[in-house]
Amino acid sequence: MKFIQISDTHLFGDAGKRLLGVDTAATLQAVVELIAEEEGVAGIIATGDISQDGSLKSYQRFDEMLRVPGVPVYWIPGNHDNSANFHQLAPDFPLNSRSVIEAGRWRILLLDSVIPGNDGGHLAETELEYIEKNVDDNGLHYMLVLHHQPIPCGCSWLDTMILNNSAEFLSLISSKPAIRAVINGHIHQSNQQDIGGVSFISTPSTCFQFTPQTSQFSLDSRMPGYRRLSLNDDGSIETEVVRVADFDLNLQQTESGY
Numbered sequence: 001m002k003f004i005q006i007s008d009t010h011l012f013g014d015a016g017k018r019l020l021g022v023d024t025a026a027t028l029q030a031v032v033e034l035i036a037e038e039e040g041v042a043g044i045i046a047t048g049d050i051s052q053d054g055s056l057k058s059y060q061r062f063d064e065m066l067r068v069p070g071v072p073v074y075w076i077p078g079n080h081d082n083s084a085n086f087h088q089l090a091p092d093f094p095l096n097s098r099s100v101i102e103a104g105r106w107r108i109l110l111l112d113s114v115i116p117g118n119d120g121g122h123l124a125e126t127e128l129e130y131i132e133k134n135v136d137d138n139g140l141h142y143m144l145v146l147h148h149q150p151i152p153c154g155c156s157w158l159d160t161m162i163l164n165n166s167a168e169f170l171s172l173i174s175s176k177p178a179i180r181a182v183i184n185g186h187i188h189q190s191n192q193q194d195i196g197g198v199s200f201i202s203t204p205s206t207c208f209q210f211t212p213q214t215s216q217f218s219l220d221s222r223m224p225g226y227r228r229l230s231l232n233d234d235g236s237i238e239t240e241v242v243r244v245a246d247f248d249l250n251l252q253q254t255e256s257g258y
């Protein structure tokens with residue numbers, strides 16, 4: 001089963017608006033055009049920070065840009081999202097009755113790690129219970145999806161905004177060997193760490209990237225992109241980041257935050 005992960009689109013309601021110099025709608029469009037060349041996509045998963053300004057229009061623009069015939073698109077919220085407007089447009093979050101996405105021998109759970117008004121993350125008791133109830137030792141494989149990184153990414157300034165109850169989350173995961181993968185956004189960079197049979201994976205933003213292994217805010221000139229995730233029947237995963245080529249980002253690398 002092939003899934004596509006995109007992350008941190010940071011769209012505005014108004015066309016042409018830029019963030020750190022980058023036209024976030026134009027970079028998303030370039031990424032979507034690449035995704036359109038993929039064959040056999042079972043679903044696209046957007047791991048939060050859909051919007052930068054939180055406007056209803058920004059979510060409408062995202063919804064319109066991500067329409068790929070026959071391919072469902074799943075969204076989860078990030079710290080930059082506006083909860084009310086996000087939920088007006090997000091088609092499948094939370095899933096009806098907190099069911100799971102069924103994909104061959106895989107099941108995918110979408111989680112909400114947002115703390116309102118805070119850039120860091122937390123999985124509420126309801127989210128942990130959702131995992132507890134829906135991950136079974138039934139021969140199927142499971143992937144969990146959240147915005148915040150549950151393990152340190154190596155950028156100390158970003159790791160101040162990590163999932164703040166990651167120890168509890170990781171303990172729950174280790175009690176459920178059917179969980180094979182955890183994917184997140186938030187950190188605007190590619191990362192993969194395989195720990196105890198679980199792949200912890202993040203994906204570049206569709207707009208601007210943060211420089212890996214830095215102690216302070218630092219923008220990376222690497223191109224926007226997406227991640228291809230091939231979920232195999234035996235529980236293994238093949239994954240690759242695909243980036244747009246030679247896009248004039250106009251990135252304002254001297255900025256110290258946003």
Ligand SMILES: [Fe+2]
Binds near residue numbers: 008010049080186187
């Ligand atoms: Fe972001």
